[in-house]
Amino acid sequence: MLAEFREFIAxxxxxxxxxxxxxxxxxxxITKSLTEDVIMPIVGAIFGGADFTNQFIRLGPLPEGVAPGDYAALKEAGVAMIGYGAFLTAVINFLILAFIIFLLVRAVNRMTRKQEEAAPAPAGPSEVDLLVEIRDELRRK
Structure with a gap:
């Protein structure tokens, strides 16, 4: 079994x-940094300066000593919240990553197609030549 595992890994x-x-x-x-540090601040500026990563809807009571708008402190205190800003950031991260992967796969597919088109046809007899040989061999028998 160990030999099979080595063969599989190799x-x-x-x-x-x-x-x-x-x-x-x-x-x-890199994608996360692009989203959080470049795209989301631009989106926030377009929508009135809001930082979407800290946007949330508080569902639970506000604990003592925690500011009502401090998402990180509320999250650390265990307050029930819907963090739609963090979710929106994650969705944008996913879309950017999926689009870049799509572009990479598309480029690889194009290169593969070009290589297949550029490859010369294998040298050898054509189908007609092979059929003629088979016919002749059958006639000899």
Whole structure:
């Protein structure tokens, strides 16, 4: 069983997948920063200066000593809230990441198609030549 596992790990597909997961994790960090540090401030400025990452609807009572507009403190205090701003940020993160992955897959598909079109046809007899050979061989028997 250990030998089978080593053989499985040594396959190129597993290593490609591992590299993809690591790069994807790093890329997700870049996408998150792009969304939180560039896009959401612009969206907030368009909609009256609101920082959407801290937008929420408080459902529970306000604990003592916590400011009513401090999302992080309320969350840490365990107050029931709907954090629609954080959700909106996550959705935008996902859309950006999905679009970039779409562009990458599209580029790879185009390159693959070009390589297939550029590859010369394999040299050898045509179907007609093979059928003629088969016919001749059958006549000899």
């Amino acid at each position: 396959k190129g597909n597993v290593m490609d997948l591992a590299v993809g997961v690591i790069i994807g994790g790093a890329f997700a960090t």
